[in-house]
Amino acid sequence: MxxxxxxxxxxxxxxxxxxxxxxxxxxxxxxxxxxxxxxxxxxxxxxxxxxxxxxxxxxxxxxxxxxxxxxxxxxxxxxxxxxxxxxxxxxxxxxxxxxxxxxxxxxxxxxxxxxxxxxxxxxxxxxxxxxxxxxxxxxxxxxxxxxxxxxxxxxxxxxxxxxxTLDPLTGLSNLLGFELLAKQCFAKCQRQKQDATLFFFDLDYFKEINDRFGHHEGNEALKAFASILKDAFREYDVIARLGGDEFVALVSHDHTLSPSIGILHRLRQNLVNHNMSIPVGYQLEFSCGTARYNESVPRGLEALLKDADSNMYREKRQHHEIHDNQ
Known part of the structure; x- marks a missing residue:
């Protein structure tokens, strides 16, 4: 043969x-x-x-x-x-x-x-x-x-x-594309006995960027953040823009080795480098929440998104409290 x-x-x-x-x-x-x-x-x-x-x-x-x-x-x-x-x-x-x-x-x-x-x-x-x-x-x-x-x-x-299934502004997957790719990721997790982590991102103070600098600059900020996300994650991870200033990423991994800390550290460092190298009158910042997919007790995408979204808003409230007290 x-x-x-x-x-x-x-x-x-x-x-x-x-x-x-x-x-x-x-x-x-x-x-x-x-x-x-x-x-x-x-x-x-x-x-x-x-x-x-x-x-x-x-x-x-x-x-x-x-x-x-x-x-x-x-x-x-x-x-x-x-x-x-x-x-x-x-x-x-x-x-x-x-x-x-x-x-x-x-x-x-x-x-x-x-x-x-x-x-x-x-x-x-x-x-x-x-x-x-x-x-x-x-x-x-x-x-x-x-x-x-x-x-x-x-x-x-x-x-x-x-x-x-593509977001025309950023070139990332849109919501439909993310749903399709997430199904593939979960199927892979089931086949290979892996877990996955869902990241839910929201740009901080995005409305202020639009209000002060206009929607064109707001779009540039979204494209810049999409590029930073692609650099921080692996090429085979699932990254998408859900709409507005909300982004998600889905990463499969072994049961015991969640990559969350390493990815978020790399992402924040990339963001610092971006803010220093491109002075546009504002700083890109984000809030993030995560949720874990366990292949032995699998949950649907909707439930994971809800949990990660809730965790993201908890972090966002903390950011705004710190900002307001400064």
Whole structure:
């Protein structure tokens, strides 16, 4: 068996994949209708929208299989994303690359595979729209064009999601994007037996910045704080702007090692450096509350946000009391 290779731009490809905010999300009709159409059009028992993650291929839409994911190293889709056009295996049992693959020798007994690589406008290939049969078959030019057209519709839906989940001012996730990414984070915590910490941030005295310097400067302050947050957290942590001057971050970690103290120390130091280097007539300050997600006794995102928000306002009241007494 030939193990699925790794693209040369894998790090950037995975970053683009996670930027879609779609891994481990619920099934959606807009994707399922495309796999239903493909299965009928090509008369195959199995049709998938498969996204190739670091160590697995995960199915956003899956018809004909009970699994929601499989290991990447045995996947056909891992091979398909290595090329720009449709990847076709007409008889896997007679193909040295796949003849002893467990997905060929065992369930689902793949013999025919055709996968259109889902290529974003950025050029990165996320996965495939693929059709699978349990018998060998040929793939003619008309079928090739039909699968290509359906695959482009899947790409369009993926990029629509990406646009809908970004905050246009800061480039961070918005509330919808955060909810989708948080579900992914919690699913990862369940799989890997990890906890997570939710940070809830609110800029202090933001109204005064808007009142004194105008909304344009207020927007600059929001963008600056977003940049400071990105520098303080890891690139795979979930960071979002909920709206106004409220930001959140979600960090997965081991049960015993919460990163809260280290992250907040780094964030405050970055903020000091920013305030010293960019004199704009005001200082950026923030209040923060946290809440802990425990994978053994999981709570929903709404409850975590409520607790972290409450803790944040407790700190904010203390800041205002100190400020008023000065």
């Amino acid at each position: 030939l193990t699925a290779p790794i693209p040369f731009d894998e790090t950037e490809r995975l970053e683009a994949l996670r930027g879609l905010r779609i891994l481990d999300t619920e099934a959606e009709e807009r994707f399922d209708r495309l796999t239903r159409l493909a299965r009928r059009l090509f008369d195959v028992p199995i049709c998938l929208i498969s996204l190739v993650d670091q160590d697995r291929q995960w199915f956003k839409s899956c018809l004909g299989l009970s699994a929601t994911e499989t290991s990447r190293d045995i996947s056909f889709c891992g091979h398909a994303i290595m090329q720009s056009d449709i990847f076709i295996v007409e008889d896997a049992l007679g193909d040295d690359r796949f003849s002893d693959n467990p997905l060929v020798r065992g369930d689902p007994y793949i013999r025919f595979y055709a996968g259109f690589p889902l290529t974003l406008s950025s050029g990165y290939r996320m996965g495939t729209l693929c059709i699978i049969d349990r018998r060998p078959r040929q793939f003619d030019a008309e079928s090739y064009k039909d699968l290509e057209d359906l695959g482009k519709l899947v790409v369009s839906e993926l990029e629509t999601i990406q646009t809908a």
